[in-house]
Amino acid sequence: MSVEISESFWLWKFLGHLHPLVVHFPVSLLCVALFLEFVDYTRKSKIYARAILMLLWLGTLGAFFSVAFGLVLANTEEYGGDDLPIHQWLGIATLILASATIYLSHNRHLRTYRLLLIATVLGVSLAGHYGAMLTHGSDYLSGTLPATHQDPAPSPSQFALTSTTEELDPNQLQELNIEVRTILAHNCYSCHGEVKQKGDLRLDSKDALMAGGENGPILQPGNSGKSEIIRRISLPANHKEAMPTKGKRLTSSEIEILRYWIDRGAPWPEGEERSIFRMAEMAPRLPQVPQGVYKNPIDRFVNSYFQKLGLKWTAPVDDRTYARRVYLDLIGLLPEPKELEDFLTDNAPNKREKLAQQLLNRNDDYAQHWLTFWNDALRNDYTGTGYITQGRSGITPWLYSALAQNKPYNEFVHQLISPNEASQGFIKGIKWRGTINASQRTEMQAAQNVAQVFLGLNLKCASCHDSFVSDWKLEQAYGFANIFADTLLEINRCDKPIGKMASTQMLFPELGEIAIDASTEQRLRQLADNLIKPADGRLYRTLVNRIWAQLMGRGLIEPVDVMDNLPWSQDLLDWMAYDFTENGFDIKRLMLQIVTSEAYQLPGTSVKEPEILMNQDYQFTGMVRKRLTAEQFADAISRTFVPMYADSSLSDKLPEEIKGKIPFVRASLVKNDAFLTALGRPNRETVMTTRNTQANLLQALELTNGQQLDRTLKEGAKQWKQHYPQPDLLITEMYRRALGRTPNQKESETARRIVGNQPNENNIADLMWAMAMLPEFQLIY
Structure with missing residues (x-):
C-alpha cells in the first residue's frame, strides 16, 4: 500500500514525525484496559466496565492517529525493508481489532469481546516491536540477551604457537x-x-x-x-x-x-607512510608466456605453477563429464539427450572447443544463465525491498540485452556507471530503508557498490571510520561518494558530523580527476571514463578473477572482493587481464579461453571444509566441485521432469522479441520464492558476488518436505505416465535426461522397485525425487 505525499509540504513531514509520540498512547491505554478487564473477570464484577470502555475508545482513537501518521511517515521519510509492511499491517489490524472490541462490548458478546481484547493488545505489542526493529535494527530485543554478549571462542593463531627463534618470511x-x-x-x-x-x-x-x-x-x-x-x-x-x-x-x-x-620485538613497518596492508598494483602487466607443449597459454602458466610446487597433471575428464560441466557453466542447462549423443559420437579432435563455441553462440540461453550472476552483483531483482518506497528500479531489459549481445566489458561498465534511463537502477543504489545512518546513505551505497563490484574493494568499514582492515580512510570514502551526490556531503565519523565537507575524488587518483564544479551527470561520466581506461588493470583483473571463480569454483584470488590479496598465480592473472583488454574486452572469448584449457578439463576436486578454499596457501589442482545454484537446479528440474514455472513473473517486463525466444521460463527470470530462497538465491538488497554452495538445513527441509517441488514432480509424473507407460522405457529415458546416461543393472532394479510393473503417478514422482536428490544430479563434477 502506498500513499503519495508531496515532499515539499512541510506539514506532512511534521505530522509524520508525531507518529512515535501518538503511538505510545494506544499501547498504554489498551494494555491498562486488558488489565482492568482481567481484574473484573477474576472478581466476577463489572466495577471497572465504564473505565475500560473509556480506555478502549481513547486507545482506538489513538490507534487511528498512529496508523494515519505512520502512513505519512513511511511515505515522507522513505522507510523500507521487509519489516515495514509487517509493521504497517499489524498497526492497521490493531485498529480494526480495537474497533471490533468496542462493538462487541456494546453487544454483550462477552467471551468473544475478551478474546478480541487480548488479540488487540497482542497486535499493538507486535506492531510496536516491528516499529522498534525499523528504527533500532533487527536485533533490538535479541541484542539484549546474555548470549549475544558472550566473547567469541578463541581461535588458534598461526603465530601464537610459533617459536620466537624462528625467522618469519x-x-x-x-x-x-x-x-x-x-x-x-x-x-x-x-x-x-x-x-x-x-x-x-x-x-x-x-x-x-x-x-x-x-x-x-x-x-x-x-x-x-x-x-x-x-x-x-x-x-x-x-x-x-x-x-x-x-x-x-x-x-x-x-x-x-x-x-x-x-x-618478536614489536616489529612495525618502517616509516609511517608504509602500509602494513598489501595494495595490489594498479597498472596492467604482461608477463612472458612460459615455454611448453600446451597450446592454450593458460595451461603453460598452470604447468609452470605445477612444476614449481612439484604437482603433476592428471588425465582430463571424459567427454560426458566435460559436456555436462560446460553446458551448466556456460548456459546453465543440462544437455538434451540428443545433443549429448551427437557430441559423444563426434570424432573431431577439436570437438570440445567446437561445443563450447556452439554454447556461447546460444545468446539467449547464455544471457538467461549469466543474468543470475549479474543480478546478484548489481542488486537487480524483480520485487522486494526498495520497490515499496519506489527507491529502486530494475535494469533487467538492459542487462539481458547487454549479455545477449556480448557487450564489450568496458562499454558494459561505462553504461552502468554513467547510465541511461534503462541502466540507471544500479548506480542510484537502493533507498531500502532511507538514510538509516551516514554510512548507508544512498550516495555511499553507490560508492560501495562500484568499489566492490568493479574494483574488488570493500569500502564499508571506511564509510564509517578509517578502516581497520585496510589503509582506506574515511575522507577517501566520502570523497568517492561525493561523485554520486547532488550536493556536497559532510563527513560523519561513526554517525557524528565532524564539521568538514568531503572533497570529490577518485579512489585511485592516478586514473584521473573529477571536476568539483561539474554536475552529477558529468561527474559520473568522468568516473566511467576514468575507470574503463586500459591503465586500470584492477578493473580487468577483478572481472577475470570473478569469471575464473564462477567456472573453476575458486578464484585466482579469494575472496573475490578482496583483490589486494595475493593470487595463487600472479602471472596467470596478469596475463589473462592484459589479454582480455587487448582482445576487445570480450567476456565470451575469455570464457572460451578458460573452458577449452587443459586446466578446466582436470577432474573436479573437493575440500573437507569450505574455509580451506580461503586459505592463502591454497594450491590449485583443478576445478572445485560446485553445487547447482538455485536457478540451475530449478531449470534442471524443468528440463528433466516438468517446467517449474508456467509463466514469467517479471515485474520488469522484457521486450516481446526477447520473450519470444524463451522456450520455457528460466528461474533467473522469475521473482524470488521460498523454493529459490531455500536453495541459496539472495534477496539482493546487498551486493552478492559469490554464493555459499554448501548444503544446509533449510535446503534439506525444502527438498524433502517443500510443497513446490512436490507439486512440480507430481505434475510431471502425470505427463511421464502418459508418454512412457512401460516402466523400463520410463526409467531409461529418465536417467538419460537427468544424468546423461543409461542406468546400470543395480540402478534399474532399484528404480523398478520404486515404480512397479504398472507405474502410477505417485511412484513416478517418487523416482523423480530420488533422482533429483542424487549428488550426480546436484553437483557439477
Whole structure:
C-alpha cells in the first residue's frame, strides 16, 4: 500500500514525525484496559466496565492517529525493508481489532469481546516491536540477551604457537602486523586513536605506541612479561586497571598474538607512510608466456605453477563429464539427450572447443544463465525491498540485452556507471530503508557498490571510520561518494558530523580527476571514463578473477572482493587481464579461453571444509566441485521432469522479441520464492558476488518436505505416465535426461522397485525425487 505525499509540504513531514509520540498512547491505554478487564473477570464484577470502555475508545482513537501518521511517515521519510509492511499491517489490524472490541462490548458478546481484547493488545505489542526493529535494527530485543554478549571462542593463531627463534618470511611478518593492528583497532582505538587519546596514549602509530602514555611506556619490545599493555589486558574484568575499561574483553588468542608480537620485538613497518596492508598494483602487466607443449597459454602458466610446487597433471575428464560441466557453466542447462549423443559420437579432435563455441553462440540461453550472476552483483531483482518506497528500479531489459549481445566489458561498465534511463537502477543504489545512518546513505551505497563490484574493494568499514582492515580512510570514502551526490556531503565519523565537507575524488587518483564544479551527470561520466581506461588493470583483473571463480569454483584470488590479496598465480592473472583488454574486452572469448584449457578439463576436486578454499596457501589442482545454484537446479528440474514455472513473473517486463525466444521460463527470470530462497538465491538488497554452495538445513527441509517441488514432480509424473507407460522405457529415458546416461543393472532394479510393473503417478514422482536428490544430479563434477 502506498500513499503519495508531496515532499515539499512541510506539514506532512511534521505530522509524520508525531507518529512515535501518538503511538505510545494506544499501547498504554489498551494494555491498562486488558488489565482492568482481567481484574473484573477474576472478581466476577463489572466495577471497572465504564473505565475500560473509556480506555478502549481513547486507545482506538489513538490507534487511528498512529496508523494515519505512520502512513505519512513511511511515505515522507522513505522507510523500507521487509519489516515495514509487517509493521504497517499489524498497526492497521490493531485498529480494526480495537474497533471490533468496542462493538462487541456494546453487544454483550462477552467471551468473544475478551478474546478480541487480548488479540488487540497482542497486535499493538507486535506492531510496536516491528516499529522498534525499523528504527533500532533487527536485533533490538535479541541484542539484549546474555548470549549475544558472550566473547567469541578463541581461535588458534598461526603465530601464537610459533617459536620466537624462528625467522618469519615477509608474508608472515605482514600477516602478523595485520593481526596486531586489527586487534588494536577493534579494541583500543576508540579510546586511544586519532580522535581520542585517553591517558595521553595513542596506539595507531609506531612513535606514539612506543612513547606510551602519561604513565610511561606500555610495552618493552622483546619482553611481553614486563610490558604494561599485556598486564592490563590480562587483568580480571572487574579490576580497576583492566583494559579495555568497557566493551568486550580480548580473547585469549588475541592476547597470545600480542604477546608473541612483543616477544618478536614489536616489529612495525618502517616509516609511517608504509602500509602494513598489501595494495595490489594498479597498472596492467604482461608477463612472458612460459615455454611448453600446451597450446592454450593458460595451461603453460598452470604447468609452470605445477612444476614449481612439484604437482603433476592428471588425465582430463571424459567427454560426458566435460559436456555436462560446460553446458551448466556456460548456459546453465543440462544437455538434451540428443545433443549429448551427437557430441559423444563426434570424432573431431577439436570437438570440445567446437561445443563450447556452439554454447556461447546460444545468446539467449547464455544471457538467461549469466543474468543470475549479474543480478546478484548489481542488486537487480524483480520485487522486494526498495520497490515499496519506489527507491529502486530494475535494469533487467538492459542487462539481458547487454549479455545477449556480448557487450564489450568496458562499454558494459561505462553504461552502468554513467547510465541511461534503462541502466540507471544500479548506480542510484537502493533507498531500502532511507538514510538509516551516514554510512548507508544512498550516495555511499553507490560508492560501495562500484568499489566492490568493479574494483574488488570493500569500502564499508571506511564509510564509517578509517578502516581497520585496510589503509582506506574515511575522507577517501566520502570523497568517492561525493561523485554520486547532488550536493556536497559532510563527513560523519561513526554517525557524528565532524564539521568538514568531503572533497570529490577518485579512489585511485592516478586514473584521473573529477571536476568539483561539474554536475552529477558529468561527474559520473568522468568516473566511467576514468575507470574503463586500459591503465586500470584492477578493473580487468577483478572481472577475470570473478569469471575464473564462477567456472573453476575458486578464484585466482579469494575472496573475490578482496583483490589486494595475493593470487595463487600472479602471472596467470596478469596475463589473462592484459589479454582480455587487448582482445576487445570480450567476456565470451575469455570464457572460451578458460573452458577449452587443459586446466578446466582436470577432474573436479573437493575440500573437507569450505574455509580451506580461503586459505592463502591454497594450491590449485583443478576445478572445485560446485553445487547447482538455485536457478540451475530449478531449470534442471524443468528440463528433466516438468517446467517449474508456467509463466514469467517479471515485474520488469522484457521486450516481446526477447520473450519470444524463451522456450520455457528460466528461474533467473522469475521473482524470488521460498523454493529459490531455500536453495541459496539472495534477496539482493546487498551486493552478492559469490554464493555459499554448501548444503544446509533449510535446503534439506525444502527438498524433502517443500510443497513446490512436490507439486512440480507430481505434475510431471502425470505427463511421464502418459508418454512412457512401460516402466523400463520410463526409467531409461529418465536417467538419460537427468544424468546423461543409461542406468546400470543395480540402478534399474532399484528404480523398478520404486515404480512397479504398472507405474502410477505417485511412484513416478517418487523416482523423480530420488533422482533429483542424487549428488550426480546436484553437483557439477
